[in-house]
Amino acid sequence: MAGEYELLSTIVNPTDLHKFSVKELSQVADELRQAILDNVSKTGGHFSSNLGTVELTVALYAAYSIPPDKVIWDTGHQAYPHKLLTGRLPRFDTLRQHKGISGFLKRDEHELDAFGAGHAGTAISAGLGFAKARDQVGGSERVVSITGDAAICSGMSWEALNHGGELQTDMMVVLNDNRMSIAPNVGAMTRYFTSLRSRREIQDAAQMAKRFLENMPGPAHRIAAGIRHGVTHYFAPEETGTIFEEMGWEYIGPVDGHDLPSLYDIFCHLRELKLPLFVHALTVKGKGYDVAEEDATKWHGVSPFDVEEQEMPKSAGPVAYTKVFGEVLVEMAEEDPMVSAITAGMPDGTGLNKFAETYPDRYWDVGIAEEHAVTFAAGLAGGGVKPFCTIYSTFLQRGFDQIIHDVCLQKLPVRFCMDRGGLVGADGPTHHGTFDLSYLGMMPHIGICAPRDGTELREMMRFMGDYQDGPTAIRYPRGGAPDQLPENRTAIEFGKSEVLGCRGEGKPAATIAAIGSMVKEAWDAAGTLAEEGINVCVVNARWAKPIDIEAIQPLAEESGQLITVEENVQRGGYGEALISELRDAGAAGFETKVIALPDRFIEHGTQAQLLNDLEMDAEGLAGQIRSAVKSRS
Numbered sequence: 001m002a003g004e005y006e007l008l009s010t011i012v013n014p015t016d017l018h019k020f021s022v023k024e025l026s027q028v029a030d031e032l033r034q035a036i037l038d039n040v041s042k043t044g045g046h047f048s049s050n051l052g053t054v055e056l057t058v059a060l061y062a063a064y065s066i067p068p069d070k071v072i073w074d075t076g077h078q079a080y081p082h083k084l085l086t087g088r089l090p091r092f093d094t095l096r097q098h099k100g101i102s103g104f105l106k107r108d109e110h111e112l113d114a115f116g117a118g119h120a121g122t123a124i125s126a127g128l129g130f131a132k133a134r135d136q137v138g139g140s141e142r143v144v145s146i147t148g149d150a151a152i153c154s155g156m157s158w159e160a161l162n163h164g165g166e167l168q169t170d171m172m173v174v175l176n177d178n179r180m181s182i183a184p185n186v187g188a189m190t191r192y193f194t195s196l197r198s199r200r201e202i203q204d205a206a207q208m209a210k211r212f213l214e215n216m217p218g219p220a221h222r223i224a225a226g227i228r229h230g231v232t233h234y235f236a237p238e239e240t241g242t243i244f245e246e247m248g249w250e251y252i253g254p255v256d257g258h259d260l261p262s263l264y265d266i267f268c269h270l271r272e273l274k275l276p277l278f279v280h281a282l283t284v285k286g287k288g289y290d291v292a293e294e295d296a297t298k299w300h301g302v303s304p305f306d307v308e309e310q311e312m313p314k315s316a317g318p319v320a321y322t323k324v325f326g327e328v329l330v331e332m333a334e335e336d337p338m339v340s341a342i343t344a345g346m347p348d349g350t351g352l353n354k355f356a357e358t359y360p361d362r363y364w365d366v367g368i369a370e371e372h373a374v375t376f377a378a379g380l381a382g383g384g385v386k387p388f389c390t391i392y393s394t395f396l397q398r399g400f401d402q403i404i405h406d407v408c409l410q411k412l413p414v415r416f417c418m419d420r421g422g423l424v425g426a427d428g429p430t431h432h433g434t435f436d437l438s439y440l441g442m443m444p445h446i447g448i449c450a451p452r453d454g455t456e457l458r459e460m461m462r463f464m465g466d467y468q469d470g471p472t473a474i475r476y477p478r479g480g481a482p483d484q485l486p487e488n489r490t491a492i493e494f495g496k497s498e499v500l501g502c503r504g505e506g507k508p509a510a511t512i513a514a515i516g517s518m519v520k521e522a523w524d525a526a527g528t529l530a531e532e533g534i535n536v537c538v539v540n541a542r543w544a545k546p547i548d549i550e551a552i553q554p555l556a557e558e559s560g561q562l563i564t565v566e567e568n569v570q571r572g573g574y575g576e577a578l579i580s581e582l583r584d585a586g587a588a589g590f591e592t593k594v595i596a597l598p599d600r601f602i603e604h605g606t607q608a609q610l611l612n613d614l615e616m617d618a619e620g621l622a623g624q625i626r627s628a629v630k631s632r633s
């Protein structure tokens with residue numbers, strides 16, 4: 001590998017870049033781009049965003065001194081160049097693989113991962129915190145937050161800009177503006193960035209840096225108060241008045257985010273300034289790989305692909321839950337003009353693209369603004385519309401208070417549709433949707449269901465469409481939704497489970513109450529145990545709230561053992577709630593066991609690997625159930 005990456009392979013720390021000429025830095029950038037292509041085409045991962053940050057990262061890391069300087073990346077999906085410049089080239093082929101390096105930044109993966117992320121919009125707040133901590137402990141390092149043009153539209157980013165502008169904190173924000181979220185970026189702020197680009201021709205960055213240098217007195221003066229309002233004028237003499245300047249940040253740009261020599265000059269000079277700086281860099285998502293430049297959305301997150309063919313293999317396998325969801329919502333919208341859909345920056349990931357095309361007047365992409373999405377949906381519901389607020393389980397965590405305060409408290413019939421419920425695989429702990437049954441389950445008024453397969457997802461969605469008595473939520477996993485269970489389906493009723501039956505002969509040794517993705521695993525485990533002569537009965541819980549104790553109590557009492565299974569953390573999940581409600585109802589005479597996710601963050605790996613590690617695939621469940629049954633008999 002070293003031969004292929006002549007200079008890159010010599011870099012262990014970003015300060016190693018200091019020994020290179022600007023020409024050599026350009027070679028490092030080329031090698032970085034090649035390393036991303038070589039590896040991500042094999043491992044899969046975030047692709048187009050990383051091709052866009054190559055020059056920006058090399059220029060910044062060469063100009064600054066890291067460590068001690070700190071760079072905080074927003075979301076972290078575009079920070080592969082950072083990983084490669086911090087000594088992780090030898091392990092880069094393990095990216096996102098089970099027990100390999102993470103696809104995001106993690107404080108416990110590397111000391112130069114100053115701040116971990118995976119959710120968007122945190123970098124400016126965290127950077128501000130690091131900058132104030134530096135001031136308080138008497139440090140002198142520079143702090144840089146790098147954010148994207150979609151991430152900066154999130155509420156948190158503006159809360160931080162507001163705070164930092166007031167504090168006049170010595171830090172730098174770099175806006176990596178590639179005009180794209182995953183899909184094309186949305187919102188008035190996006191329009192504003194477009195107008196900034198046209199109002200100010202891209203600055204000739206080399207000229208700017210030169211002029212800047214010539215006009216600056218020595219370093220001591222540069223940090224003096226007199227320079228306070230000078231920076232912007234050196235960089236954009238003809239105009240002032242961006243919103244960032246009005247808020248107290250020195251706006252520099254727009255600059256060409258791929259012009260490495262100029263960027264390097266600019267960053268060298270900016271490093272000397274102790275001011276709140278805002279650098280607006282224009283980059284191209286997918287830079288350097290034609291098809292990724294042309295279709296940055298498709299190449300945002302990739303599965304392994306053929307570099308020469310420039311094509312990703314079509315995913316084989318059963319139809320995905322996401323697709324079923326998208327289709328059924330379009331059908332429902334056809335029948336009911338009140339059915340409407342909201343996404344928070346994820347039209348493709350949530351399967352809403354067809355809805356967006358077919359019913360643009362009833363579809364809203366609010367950008368990375370989950371809190372707003374929830375309260376916006378509450379308003380729609382209050383006004384008589386039927387909103388389907390479609391947000392991945394992990395990102396809906398952002399709307400916790402809004403769900404309580406704006407939706408549940410007012411009993412508004414918002415429908416929350418949470419894709420990626422459960423373990424998501426290679427994205428890892430920032431993205432696993434493993435808390436939703438707990439964080440929603442504690443809220444009064446809400447109904448929470450989880451389908452066992454694609455058909456049940458359809459039926460539950462239709463139920464939710466008709467249900468107007470309060471909020472409802474549905475969670476479904478990442479991946480395929482094959483119908484593989486007994487087909488004697490019963491209609492969906494609020495809070496009612498479905499008894500699938502017993503798989504063996506004779507008196508049942510246990511009742512398994514499983515929910516959502518775990519129903520199939522539990523059913524298969526029961527099949528294995530039946531072959532061993534252990535008869536267990538399986539209930540498809542369907543609803544985590546309200547809980548169907550009426551159906552489950554007699555089965556638990558008859559079998560003498562109740563085992564619950566869920567792909568959610570144990571604390572506050574379905575199993576704990578069921579057992580507590582049964583006890584409150586006076587149920588007795590049976591033992592209980594909760595099989596759920598442990599009280600720790602689960603790392604990345606394929607879903608199958610993770611479930612296997614946790615003994616929650618069919619084989620692992622069979623083992624756990626077998627031990628529970630045997631320890632009783």
Ligand SMILES: Cc1ncc(C[n+]2csc(CCOP(=O)(O)OP(=O)(O)O)c2C)c(N)n1
Nearest residue numbers: 049118119120148149150151180181182345
């Ligand atoms: C809170 C939250 N919502 C949604 C996402 C999903 N997401 C990941 S990257 C991304 C787009 C980010 O766009 P931008 O900030 O412009 O960075 P780029 O990828 O264009 O470099 C989105 C919506 C997320 N990570 N966090």
